[in-house]
Amino acid sequence: MADLAEDRGLSPRTGYTRAHWESTADALLTGAWRWASPRGARLDLPGRASGSGVRSDGLEGFARTALAAACRVAGAGGDDPHGWLARYADGLDAGTRTPGADDAESWPVIGDHHVRGQPMVEAASVALALRVSRPWLWDRLDEAVRDRVEAWLRAALHALPAPNNWYLFPFTVAGFLESVGRADADTARARQRALDLLEAWYRGQGWYSDGDGRAFDHYNGWALHLYPVLDAHLAGAPGPHGDRLREHLSGFSLLFGGDGAPIHHGRSLTYRFAAGAAVALGAVTGHTPLAPGVSRRLLSGCLRYFLDRGAVDDRDLLTLGWHGPHAPVVQHYSGPASPYWASKAFLCLLAGPDDPLWTDVERDAPVEERDRVLGLPAPGFLVQTTAADGIARLHNHGSDHLRPNHAETAEGDDPHYSRFAYSTRTGPTSAGNPADNHFAVVFRGLRGARRRVHPLGAGHGDGWGWAASWHRPIFPGGSPLLPALRVESAVVTRGPLELRVHRVVGAPPGAGVEQTGWAVGPDEDLRSALHPLHGWDSVDEVIAPGGTAFTPSARVPRLRGAATGTSVHAALAVLTAERAPDLADAVAGVGFGPDVVEVRWSDGPVTRVSFAPLEVVHR
Numbered sequence: 272m273a274d275l276a277e278d279r280g281l282s283p284r285t286g287y288t289r290a291h292w293e294s295t296a297d298a299l300l301t302g303a304w305r306w307a308s309p310r311g312a313r314l315d316l317p318g319r320a321s322g323s324g325v326r327s328d329g330l331e332g333f334a335r336t337a338l339a340a341a342c343r344v345a346g347a348g349g350d351d352p353h354g355w356l357a358r359y360a361d362g363l364d365a366g367t368r369t370p371g372a373d374d375a376e377s378w379p380v381i382g383d384h385h386v387r388g389q390p391m392v393e394a395a396s397v398a399l400a401l402r403v404s405r406p407w408l409w410d411r412l413d414e415a416v417r418d419r420v421e422a423w424l425r426a427a428l429h430a431l432p433a434p435n436n437w438y439l440f441p442f443t444v445a446g447f448l449e450s451v452g453r454a455d456a457d458t459a460r461a462r463q464r465a466l467d468l469l470e471a472w473y474r475g476q477g478w479y480s481d482g483d484g485r486a487f488d489h490y491n492g493w494a495l496h497l498y499p500v501l502d503a504h505l506a507g508a509p510g511p512h513g514d515r516l517r518e519h520l521s522g523f524s525l526l527f528g529g530d531g532a533p534i535h536h537g538r539s540l541t542y543r544f545a546a547g548a549a550v551a552l553g554a555v556t557g558h559t560p561l562a563p564g565v566s567r568r569l570l571s572g573c574l575r576y577f578l579d580r581g582a583v584d585d586r587d588l589l590t591l592g593w594h595g596p597h598a599p600v601v602q603h604y605s606g607p608a609s610p611y612w613a614s615k616a617f618l619c620l621l622a623g624p625d626d627p628l629w630t631d632v633e634r635d636a637p638v639e640e641r642d643r644v645l646g647l648p649a650p651g652f653l654v655q656t657t658a659a660d661g662i663a664r665l666h667n668h669g670s671d672h673l674r675p676n677h678a679e680t681a682e683g684d685d686p687h688y689s690r691f692a693y694s695t696r697t698g699p700t701s702a703g704n705p706a707d708n709h710f711a712v713v714f715r716g717l718r719g720a721r722r723r724v725h726p727l728g729a730g731h732g733d734g735w736g737w738a739a740s741w742h743r744p745i746f747p748g749g750s751p752l753l754p755a756l757r758v759e760s761a762v763v764t765r766g767p768l769e770l771r772v773h774r775v776v777g778a779p780p781g782a783g784v785e786q787t788g789w790a791v792g793p794d795e796d797l798r799s800a801l802h803p804l805h806g807w808d809s810v811d812e813v814i815a816p817g818g819t820a821f822t823p824s825a826r827v828p829r830l831r832g833a834a835t836g837t838s839v840h841a842a843l844a845v846l847t848a849e850r851a852p853d854l855a856d857a858v859a860g861v862g863f864g865p866d867v868v869e870v871r872w873s874d875g876p877v878t879r880v881s882f883a884p885l886e887v888v889h890r
Contacts, residue, residue: 282633287571289629296343296617302587303336311358312366312376321606323389326379328606333362334393335611341400346620349407356408367419381426384433394427395440398447428457435482436494438465446502475649477519487650487670488537492549493615504556513558520553521560522645524637525654528695529661531572536665536693540600541591542612547573551619554628563627564634570619593820599701638663644736644764651726653738655764660848664694666762668740669726681720681747689721700790701817707790707827710773712744713783719744727885737763737887759882769844772868774882778834786830789846792822799846801828802854805863806840808832841868
């Protein structure tokens with residue numbers, strides 16, 4: 272990557288300017304184009320092929336980098352000193368001559384998502400790149416090439432998408448075709464279908480579920496908001512989606528740490544700084560509550576976080592992982608070019624050099640201003656940030672990765688959804704290791720998994736917040752079957768402290784319970800602790816030798832106890848990069864009953880958590 276001088280006057284937090292973004296885009300494009308096919312239709316990056324095969328992977332390399340190139344050139348008013356768009360013009364010509372042919376250039380045809388669907392994803396990136404750079408790319412193509420590109424893209428309008436954000440890929444293709452005068456009934460149908468589904472998936476507070484069910488993660492920003500809001504902006508046709516993006520950013524902006532890291536939660540985390548795409552989109556379109564200097568702080572902080580930690584290797588290629596390569600964050604559909612969805616962050620370059628996004632002085636990120644607590648009942652989240660160490664935490668009491676018709680099995684447990692808490696400094700432990708931030712009912716040597724999450728509410732007051740949910744533990748192999756077993760859970764946060772309370776209902780004789788805390792590595796400047804308040808017999812620590820995305824090995828604090836029938840279990844937890852508070856001194860007294868825990872804090876307030884019915888009071 273190019274070594275540009277920092278500008279600590281304009282950007283006191285990150286040192287990054289617009290020139291750093293342009294330089295990063297150029298370096299990533301240079302690295303990727305070293306692996307281009309002879310006529311540039313495919314970028315066959317080195318590495319293990321995805322499940323879609325090398326031909327699809329090569330298209331993926333072309334399409335995803337094309338978006339970065341298009342934003343780079345369009346944001347500079349067409350100035351293209353490296354000739355990027357001429358390369359993509361040649362690739363469009365070569366890739367669409369004989370789609371599906373077995374040669375070095377031809378793109379695969381677009382099919383249904385479960386057959387050969389990945390090209391549908393890439394069609395959206397091609398269409399979006401063509402749309403934002405139209406005067407310098409599409410308008411300069413020969414008419415025959417334009418017709419072939421249209422024919423290839425149109426297959427996306429007829430193939431079956433996956434039942435989630437994939438419906439926005441034909442939507443985006445249709446939007447491009449309509450923008451260049453190639454509208455028809457098929458484009459209208461694809462667009463209306465996606466907009467109708469978005470309405471069905473909208474849950475409020477700026478959050479969409481990624482399809483039916485309750486899958487809330489980064490796809491909310493880099494897909495479900497991005498495509499419709501950018502489409503409306505480019506078309507000059509405002510709609511309801513911009514206001515939803517603004518509301519989303521008011522909370523999502525808290526989920527970036529003081530070090531620039533986005534929250535480590537959900538799937539496709541190898542897209543890394545694409546997490547900033549929603550921030551960039553808000554800044555470019557004006558649909559944001561954030562001042563320009565705050566938006567740049569979040570964007571540049573996120574970009575620099577990954578560049579400083581090895582996300583790009585010595586060949587200027589983005590790797591599959593988090594910091595560097597890390598297999599547990601990689602999905603089965605990911606290939607060598609998949610990380611280049613990070614190109615969506617370069618949407619910020621669509622704001623020209625004189626835009627306040629680049630000319631205003633960088634300001635503190637929300638996490639740096641003061642301690643914050645935000646309850647979001649729509650997704651079932653509680654956001655907790657601490658300014659002293661810049662850590663953002665997400666307490667998950669509403670998001671899972673199951674559709675309404677999916678069966679629950681412990682074997683399908685996804686660490687990136689099933690944990691009770693995530694942060695910007697820690698990741699979940701790998702499958703097969705002791706689970707962090709987990710509450711398990713243990714019966715006959717088997718630990719129950721948390722799969723479908725049923726939200727019970729979330730809220731916040733002055734300096735405190737809460738969230739609650741329930742789940743039915745699912746045991747490995749589907750047995751034992753314990754239909755009466757249910758776990759109700761609540762968390763209450765104050766500053767860095769977390770009061771974690773669980774009510775177990777219907778536990779059989781001989782059952783045990785376990786509570787784990789945050790997973791941290793021996794060499795990290797982090798402290799993780801659990802302190803029992805009620806319903807626990809022992810305290811120890813377990814090792815997760817597979818580590819996390821942040822550390823090669825991790826330690827996890829653990830509490831253990833017994834449960835029969837109905838029982839309540841309460842503990843304090845903390846994750847901090849500051850001097851760890853003495854958890855035993857934080858509480859002056861604890862009262863409890865079969866359905867309630869009441870904690871009197873040493874500094875005076877009292878927190879009461881009751882489960883029958885659910886009520887959380889802090890006074």
